[in-house]
Amino acid sequence: MAAAFARREYDFLNELGLQPHNLGCNGNGVWKGNGNTVTSVNPANNQPIATVVEASIEDYEDSIKACGEASKMWMQTPAPKRGEIVRQIGEALRSKLELLGRLVSLEMGKILPEGIGEVQEIIDMCDYAVGLSRQLNGSIIPSERPNHMMMEVWNPLGIVGVITAFNFPAAVLGWNACIALVCGNCVVWKGAPTTPLISVATTKLIAEVFERNGFPSAIFTCICGGAEIGQAIAEDTRIPLVSFTGSTKVGQIVQRTVHARFGKCLLELSGNNAIIVMDDADLALAVSSVLFAAVGTAGQRCTTCRRLLLHEKIHQQVIERLVDAYKQVKIGDPLNKDTLLGPLHTKTSKTNFEKGIQMIKSQGGHILTGGSVIEHEGNFVQPTIVEISGDAPIVKEELFAPVLYVLKFQTLEDAIELNNSVSQGLSSSIFTRSPEAIFKWIGPCGSDCGIVNVNIPTNGAEIGGAFGGEKATGGGREAGSDSWKQYMRRATCTINYGRELPLAQGINFGFQSN
The missing domain is CATH 3.40.309.10 (Aldehyde Dehydrogenase; Chain A, domain 2)
Known part of the structure; x- marks a missing residue:
């Protein structure tokens, strides 16, 4: 049943740019796939929907390189402009809300109101992130030294890796990607291997927005694949932050791998x-x-x-x-x-x-x-x-x-x-x-x-609130409140605008310069 779109109930997938055979790796506008071929299955009847050719490690490497090049442009784009792009992403998703929601229900198995609600959650996150793009505020801190000023500056990390689970194949991406993008980061997304059609359809819509605005679509890179792609993301020193959603068992492995290279980890793991x-x-x-x-x-x-x-x-x-x-x-x-x-x-x-x-x-x-x-x-x-x-x-x-x-x-x-x-x-x-x-x-x-x-x-x-848990749930926080700070690096800056060099804590080094 490779040509599963012949089934009448699947006809709507053509409107999302999907085909019976899909390529699951998008890097800089080029769709390709040289890895394993997987079949997306409808859990309501265990019948095939369509096939996706996943990325190979070589595809992954090509895509990460393109993403790294794109990050140089995206980081220097003013935050309100980044917010405008994210606003358009929200509009693109809104125009396909019912279709994407239906796809979530078809491929994941949750009921249609929940499927539509999940896509609406990404749209809401886009709206939230647009406002946030004008509020990435630092701080002015009183200095104890005369003619000195202290302040905090927030800058992008560069690339954020997002690994999502099958149960929320769209919404969790939104929690991470919308915030990461307005903060000036590129995004590398690996969805669950069992929901590849959602990953491909969502990425097609997002890629079109970047290309329409003259930005490389590699700013948002989708790489469909299994454990080997997830491991590559966890090990990649070019990805300063990895957000992982899944089981506590796998999350511990991801955390150890990322921390071993001094990367940052945002974990959303099991609940009880x-x-x-x-x-x-x-x-x-x-x-x-x-x-x-x-x-x-x-x-x-x-x-x-x-x-x-x-x-x-x-x-x-x-x-x-x-x-x-x-x-x-x-x-x-x-x-x-x-x-x-x-x-x-x-x-x-x-x-x-x-x-x-x-x-x-x-x-x-x-x-x-x-x-x-x-x-x-x-x-x-x-x-x-x-x-x-x-x-x-x-x-x-x-x-x-x-x-x-x-x-x-x-x-x-x-x-x-x-x-x-x-x-x-x-x-x-x-x-x-x-x-x-x-x-x-x-x-x-x-x-x-x-x-x-x-x-x-x-x-x-x-x-609007920060989402996440403690203990074996991982300690991560996503979505609202001040979760955006995890996607940026903080720099404490002290500026001396005088002609003297008073030291902190009243230290006198006893050196006079001519």
Whole structure:
């Protein structure tokens, strides 16, 4: 089925500049591919969509050289002008919003509203970055020496490597690339090997914007490939910063490799996120939030709720409501408007779900609803709720599927201890009406996560805040707030505009010059 575009439902891909056979390496406007040929598969039926020829190491080298040459021009382009280019990128993506969103759903497997929402997130990041391009402010610092001035200057790093995962094949690129570009950096992007069509389609739109404005498209370079391309990016001394999104296991390898050459690393790794429901919570609000947080994207978000911590007074009531809500979840083709739960991304994910359920049972878990794969040509599984002890080893791990562990607690202190008892530290949330509980939760003795929510789910973060987590989640921060500083280098500048040479700390070196 190499010519998969003959399938009627795939006709829209032609409008994105895709073909049955695609080249997955774009360097300076030249599309090529001399590496492995991979097939993009629809996870709803495991049928081929199209093929992509990935980059070889030689292709990678050619592209990085072109990117390095382009960086000389881009770094010297005024930041507001860079912002104008990013604004046009946002407009280009906006013109294809529905088509790109449909492609995300088709290739990744998330439902269509989520697919469109993910592309909208890049567009929102472009809008955010446009304003930021006029606010990359340094500081003026009082000097202790007369006739001296101190200030901080922020300059581009040069090239930023962005390695993204399959679950957010577009949005995470936006978090990084939009900010990196307005900061004056070129971008080298390696998307997930299983979502190459999204990488190619997005890059085609972005490349056209640069070329239309007289800039080399190598400023934004796409290199499709597997682990060997990711390793090349991690090892490349020409790339000062590598942003990696993926598992903690692979993130540790990337971090060691990048740090070994004194590069910088921005890591967004695994999550094992908890929602706490106190006895004074709005239970209707809590149940709706848990449903979205645990079932959305078929449990394949890094911010998915995996642990539900229920106060003993409302424990049974919440379980009954939640089980009823789970039974109403419509499972099916993610492109159908009534579908709430699409497939897992790959056959391997489906197999891992089955193994996880077996392990849950072996560790004393009691399945309240779900727990089975669905006999279908696609990678569908039932959304699952499990009652289990917080000491069970599997509760400490991240099972990347719609599996929710329910735990009972007596006091807020117990709940916070359970929340903090795992190695990951990405997102967390509490449902309560108590100001005392809220401020304890967000304070120094509360949640140890990077995202600490109140009366909202663990997922669905806004771009204006910095996104990222602590501990085994990697410690990185992307998107809003002051995350832009990671994409630049800081220089502290002291200027002497007088004729004397007073030294700091009152030191007198005792030398007089004629």
